[in-house]
Amino acid sequence: SEKILNRSVDPATQKMLGRAEELDLETAWDRYEKMLPQCGFGELGLCCRICNMGPCRISPFEDTGPQKGICGATADIIVARNLIRMIAGGAAAHSDHGRDLAHTLLLTAQGKSGGYEIKDEIKLSALAREYRIETQGRSKEDIGLDLAESVYAEFGKQEGFVQFSRRAPKKRVELWKKAGIDPRGIDREIVEIMHRTHIGVDNDPVNLILQGLKTSIADGWGGSAIATEISDVLFGTPEPVRSMVNLGVLKHEHVNIIAHGHEPVLSEMIVAAAHDPKLVEQAKACGAAGINVVGMCCTGNEISMRHGIPIAGNFLQQELAVITGAVEAMIVDVQCIMPALGDLCECFHTKFISTSPKAKFPGAIHMEFNEEHAMEIAKEIVGTAVENYANRNKGKVFIPEDTTDCMVGFSAEAIVKALGGTLDPLLDAIKSGAIKGIAGVVGCNNVKIKHDEGHVELVKELIRNNVLVTTTGCNAIAVAKAGLMLPEASAQAGEGLRGVCQALGIPPVLHMGSCVDISRILTVCAAVANALGVDISDLPVAGAAPEWMSEKAVSIGSYVVSSGIFTVLGTVPQVLGSPLVTQILTKTANDVVGAAFAVETDPIKGAGLMIAHMDAKRKALGI
Numbered sequence: 001s002e003k004i005l006n007r008s009v010d011p012a013t014q015k016m017l018g019r020a021e022e023l024d025l026e027t028a029w030d031r032y033e034k035m036l037p038q039c040g041f042g043e044l045g046l047c048c049r050i051c052n053m054g055p056c057r058i059s060p061f062e063d064t065g066p067q068k069g070i071c072g073a074t075a076d077i078i079v080a081r082n083l084i085r086m087i088a089g090g091a092a093a094h095s096d097h098g099r100d101l102a103h104t105l106l107l108t109a110q111g112k113s114g115g116y117e118i119k120d121e122i123k124l125s126a127l128a129r130e131y132r133i134e135t136q137g138r139s140k141e142d143i144g145l146d147l148a149e150s151v152y153a154e155f156g157k158q159e160g161f162v163q164f165s166r167r168a169p170k171k172r173v174e175l176w177k178k179a180g181i182d183p184r185g186i187d188r189e190i191v192e193i194m195h196r197t198h199i200g201v202d203n204d205p206v207n208l209i210l211q212g213l214k215t216s217i218a219d220g221w222g223g224s225a226i227a228t229e230i231s232d233v234l235f236g237t238p239e240p241v242r243s244m245v246n247l248g249v250l251k252h253e254h255v256n257i258i259a260h261g262h263e264p265v266l267s268e269m270i271v272a273a274a275h276d277p278k279l280v281e282q283a284k285a286c287g288a289a290g291i292n293v294v295g296m297c298c299t300g301n302e303i304s305m306r307h308g309i310p311i312a313g314n315f316l317q318q319e320l321a322v323i324t325g326a327v328e329a330m331i332v333d334v335q336c337i338m339p340a341l342g343d344l345c346e347c348f349h350t351k352f353i354s355t356s357p358k359a360k361f362p363g364a365i366h367m368e369f370n371e372e373h374a375m376e377i378a379k380e381i382v383g384t385a386v387e388n389y390a391n392r393n394k395g396k397v398f399i400p401e402d403t404t405d406c407m408v409g410f411s412a413e414a415i416v417k418a419l420g421g422t423l424d425p426l427l428d429a430i431k432s433g434a435i436k437g438i439a440g441v442v443g444c445n446n447v448k449i450k451h452d453e454g455h456v457e458l459v460k461e462l463i464r465n466n467v468l469v470t471t472t473g474c475n476a477i478a479v480a481k482a483g484l485m486l487p488e489a490s491a492q493a494g495e496g497l498r499g500v501c502q503a504l505g506i507p508p509v510l511h512m513g514s515c516v517d518i519s520r521i522l523t524v525c526a527a528v529a530n531a532l533g534v535d536i537s538d539l540p541v542a543g544a545a546p547e548w549m550s551e552k553a554v555s556i557g558s559y560v561v562s563s564g565i566f567t568v569l570g571t572v573p574q575v576l577g578s579p580l581v582t583q584i585l586t587k588t589a590n591d592v593v594g595a596a597f598a599v600e601t602d603p604i605k606g607a608g609l610m611i612a613h614m615d616a617k618r619k620a621l622g623i
C-alpha cells in the first residue's frame, strides 16, 4: 500500500510491514504516527526539566508566552544545556563500550577470561608503541596487560590528554588546546557536562557548547577509538570479506539466532559457540539443518567484518525480524535495542534474551553474560535457542527472500593494504581529481525519514560525483542492502572513482565497521592530512548522518566537526529554538574548529553541500 511504500525503500522491509499489518502487529512507524503531532517545544529544544521548579518551556514567539524559565534561563541556555546533555549520553555510551573492551583485554592478559585470546599481535605492538610500552622480548600477555592498564586509565584520568587523540595532526591538537577543548580523562569530561548543566552552574551557551565539543573529542579520539582498537587486538583487525545482508538471511530449516546490539565481546562468543559440535548435533536432533547466527545493527557490523556473518538488517528492521516468526532467539547486549521487542516476541515463539547487567528489558529472559565464563554462558544461550526450535510455528513463518551480497571489512589497515602498502595511490587519485574527496556517511535510521532512502540516495549521489565513501553503522547496512558495497557497484560511480575502484578491486563504498569504528575514519583522515602536511579541515572530506536519531549520533557529529570535518545532518536536531546555538553550530564553529554543521533533509541536496565543500577545499589546496 501507499502507506508502506512511504515508510521504507527497502523491499524486505516493505514486505514485512505488509505482514505486520496482516497480523495486526504494531511497529515503530505506527507508534510514530500515534505520537503526531510531536511536542513543538521539545522539537525546538525549548523544554527544560533540569530542576523541580520546572518543567519550564520558552515560547518560540517573542510577543507571547514566557521568554525565560523560572530560574531566568533563556532559550539559548536551555537549548545549549539540552544539546550537551545529549553529547554526554552519547559519549558515555560509546566510552562505556570502550571500557568493556579494555576490561576484557585486562582479564585476558591476566589469564582470567573464559575463552578470549589476543589475536592480533601486530595491532597490539602498534598500540603499545603509541603508549611507549616496551615490546622487545615480552609475551603478548605481558604487553597486553600494560596496554589494558593504560587504556583503562584513560577513562578515570584527571589530567593530561587522551593518547589516541595525538594521532590528529599537530595543528589540530594546537587548535584544540587554544580553544580549551583538548579533553582530559574521558569520564571527567562527561561528568563535567552533568555538573555544568545542573541548575545554576554554567549559563553561557558558548561555554556550554565548548564543553560539549571537548567531551565529544574524548569520545571519538578516546572511548570509541579504544573500543575499536582493543576489539581488533582481541578479535582481529578486519580484512575485506564477502557477506550478505537483509532479512532473507534468516533460514527456514535452521535454528535462527540474531545477535543484536553493539559490543563484540558477547557476539564473538555466540558465533564461536554456534560452531560447537554438540550444539550443532543437538540442533539436528531437533529437526533443524543447523544453526544460523546472523547479526543486527552494529553487532551485525562487527561480526560480519570479522567473520563474514550475514546481517539481518539495520535499526528499523529489528521488530520486522521477529515478525518473520523464524527467530529462535533475539540476543541483545546494549544500545539501540527497542523495548518494544518484549511484547512483540510474546506474539511468537522467539526468546528475547538480555545479557548485560546494564540493559534489562520488559519481557526478556535475562541470561547474564560475563567475560570470565564467556564461552560457557554463550553455549548456554545458544542451547536455549536450539531447544526453542521445536516451538517454532511453521505456519506463522514469513521470511522475505531479499538478500544482497556485499564486501565488508575495510579497516584503515585493510585500506592501506588494498592500496598496495602505502596511502600514495589514494593521495595521487585525490590530487589528480580522479577522486574528488572522501565522505564518511554514518548513523542510524529514524522513522522521520523514509527508511534507508536518506542513506542510499545521498551515497549514490556522492559516488556518481567521484566521492569515495566510507561508512559505518546503520548507513553501512542500508547501503549494502542497496548493492553499493560490491566492486561491481563502481559501475554506478563517476568515471574517475570507477577507474580507481576497478584498478584496486574495491567497492566505491567502503564498510569500515560499527558506530565506534568512526574512529577508523578519523584515523584515515589524520593519516591523509599528516601525509600532505595539512590539517584535517584543509582536506576535501565531509561527513553526513542522513537518518540519525541517537544521542550517540550527537556526540559523533560533534567530534567529527571538532576534528575539522563539515557534516550534514539529515534530520533536524532539537536546537532551532535558539537562534544563537543554531548560529554557533552552523557558522561560528568554522572560526573555532574550522568546520560546522549543515541541516538538509533532502539527501541529494545534502550530497550537493558535501560536494561543494570538497570543491572549495580542493581549490584552497590548489588541486
Ligand code: SF4
Residues within 6 Å of the ligand: 048, 049, 050, 051, 052, 053, 054, 055, 056, 069, 070, 071, 072, 073, 078, 199, 200
Ligand atoms: Fe525551569 Fe530553570 Fe529549572 Fe530549567 S533549570 S526547569 S529553566 S527553573
Ligand code: FE2
Residues within 6 Å of the ligand: 262, 297, 298, 336, 473, 474, 514, 515, 516
Ligand atoms: Fe551503532
